[in-house]
Amino acid sequence: MDKLLIRGGHALNGEIAMSGAKNAALPILCASLLTAEALEFSNVPQLNDISTMLRLLGDMGVAITRDGDDGMVCLDGSTLNNPVASYEMVKTMRASILVLGPLLARCGEAKVSLPGGCAIGARPVDQHIKGLQAMGAEVKVEQGYVHARASRLKGARICTDMVTVTGTENLMMAACLADGETVIENAAREPEVVDLANCLVAMGARISGAGTDIVRIQGVDKLHGARHAIMPDRIETGTYLCAAAVTGGKVRLTRTSAAYLDSVVDKLLDAGCEIVIERDAIQLSAPARLKSVSLRTAPYPAFPTDMQAQFMAMNCVADGVATIRETIFENRFMHVNELMRLGANIQIEGNNAVVRGVGQLQGATVMATDLRASASLIIAGLVAQGETQIDRIYHLDRGYERIEQKLSALGASVERLR
Numbered sequence: 481m482d483k484l485l486i487r488g489g490h491a492l493n494g495e496i497a498m499s500g501a502k503n504a505a506l507p508i509l510c511a512s513l514l515t516a517e518a519l520e521f522s523n524v525p526q527l528n529d530i531s532t533m534l535r536l537l538g539d540m541g542v543a544i545t546r547d548g549d550d551g552m553v554c555l556d557g558s559t560l561n562n563p564v565a566s567y568e569m570v571k572t573m574r575a576s577i578l579v580l581g582p583l584l585a586r587c588g589e590a591k592v593s594l595p596g597g598c599a600i601g602a603r604p605v606d607q608h609i610k611g612l613q614a615m616g617a618e619v620k621v622e623q624g625y626v627h628a629r630a631s632r633l634k635g636a637r638i639c640t641d642m643v644t645v646t647g648t649e650n651l652m653m654a655a656c657l658a659d660g661e662t663v664i665e666n667a668a669r670e671p672e673v674v675d676l677a678n679c680l681v682a683m684g685a686r687i688s689g690a691g692t693d694i695v696r697i698q699g700v701d702k703l704h705g706a707r708h709a710i711m712p713d714r715i716e717t718g719t720y721l722c723a724a725a726v727t728g729g730k731v732r733l734t735r736t737s738a739a740y741l742d743s744v745v746d747k748l749l750d751a752g753c754e755i756v757i758e759r760d761a762i763q764l765s766a767p768a769r770l771k772s773v774s775l776r777t778a779p780y781p782a783f784p785t786d787m788q789a790q791f792m793a794m795n796c797v798a799d800g801v802a803t804i805r806e807t808i809f810e811n812r813f814m815h816v817n818e819l820m821r822l823g824a825n826i827q828i829e830g831n832n833a834v835v836r837g838v839g840q841l842q843g844a845t846v847m848a849t850d851l852r853a854s855a856s857l858i859i860a861g862l863v864a865q866g867e868t869q870i871d872r873i874y875h876l877d878r879g880y881e882r883i884e885q886k887l888s889a890l891g892a893s894v895e896r897l898r
């Protein structure tokens with residue numbers, strides 16, 4: 481199993497380009513299930529989750545052409561013949577549930593394994609199922625699989641119990657081919673939902689309100705082929721900003737946008753960083769010592785849960801005491817014990833973590849437990865004295881494209897041990 485060895489103490493300086501967003505690319509690839517015409521996507525990141533999704537779509541009969549080097553992926557759903565997502569596929573990637581809505585809408589049936597819990601929480605999919613039932617689907621959950629049938633879905637008014645990102649995406653895709661209008665209330669406003677909606681509209685869907693909490697979809701008989709460029713990864717961007725901030729560095733991140741990062745940029749300014757926003761780049765200059773910043777995670781446009789662990793790592797070496805409140809996932813503090821192995825001072829009280837900044841972290845061997853926890857350990861390792869070895873980095877390869885090359889290009893000492 482691959483490990484990462486980091487020799488801390490190098491300030492990150494220079495310029496690197498950001499990749500396409502994992503969490504936009506995953507639902508957008510699933511949109512290929514909605515049409516028999518070809519789709520061409522650019523800026524698709526090379527990540528394990530993307531390979532898993534392409535394998536899953538391939539299993540279902542979608543024809544795939546991928547040019548790894550330039551992020552192009554072409555999908556042709558005219559040969560779709562197997563509306564089934566097996567446990568073997570789904571267990572490695574929760575986002576596989578995103579095939580449920582489009583499969584059902586196009587094929588009239590779908591059999592998709594329940595994703596099950598994961599390190600950060602139970603993550604049920606009851607809202608996805610409730611929404612499809614409201615659209616007239618007959619849904620049974622048996623032997624770990626969701627079996628859904630509907631000769632044609634019917635438009636419906638759906639109000640989800642909580643804001644759910646993939647739930648909104650699944651229902652939005654299903655509604656594109658439903659009979660009549662679907663209204664999703666309490667919809668997720670995440671930029672990735674908007675990117676998916678833009679792609680669906682390019683395919684002929686009739687969607688309004690994406691990016692607000694009420695999305696309206698007027699069903700059409702069929703969708704057609706289209707081209708779409710995946711949006712930049714705001715979480716990858718935020719992660720490199722934190723890495724530069726913690727090491728006292730100065731970086732320019734290109735092929736990205738600050739437009740989706742207001743809450744993160746605000747916290748970095750509060751921490752004492754200087755930030756220059758360009759049209760498709762962001763520059764950050766770190767202060768000699770960061771100030772602690774408290775935060776509370778919540779659905780977009782509030783502070784993203786996917787950046788919580790990275791800010792926790794920054795706060796470990798900042799001046800002062802920060803309170804970090806996680807409100808989205810019930811178990812997203814798995815990185816805390818590992819950060820403490822590096823000398824951090826953190827106390828957990830329910831869904832609050834109180835972080836008291838220390839003068840210096842010390843390198844140690846730590847274990848990555850989930851994707852963003854892994855990122856937080858890298859950030860901590862970059863500023864720790866001596867060597868930090870991070871085990872189980874397969875989590876990292878799900879969501880960060882060429883991370884050791886990108887960090888090395890900024891002057892970090894990072895080595896993959898195989």
Ligand SMILES: CC(=O)N[C@H]1[C@@H](OP(=O)(O)OP(=O)(O)OC[C@H]2O[C@@H](n3ccc(=O)[nH]c3=O)[C@H](O)[C@@H]2O)O[C@H](CO)[C@@H](O)[C@@H]1O
Nearest residue numbers: 503575603604605606607608642643644645646647808809
């Ligand atoms: C592939 C992808 O885009 N992943 C993102 C997506 O995950 P994902 O879409 O899985 O997360 P959700 O927005 O659905 O989850 C939000 C909360 O709602 C709960 N819930 C959700 C659906 C449901 O049917 N029932 C239910 O109880 C979840 O357990 C969680 O507590 O949004 C999360 C929250 O921004 C991010 O951390 C993930 O990176």
Ligand SMILES: C=C(OP(=O)(O)O)C(=O)O
Nearest residue numbers: 503574575786851852879
């Ligand atoms: C939790 C994440 O991803 P997923 O929903 O795919 O597990 C993430 O991107 O931080």
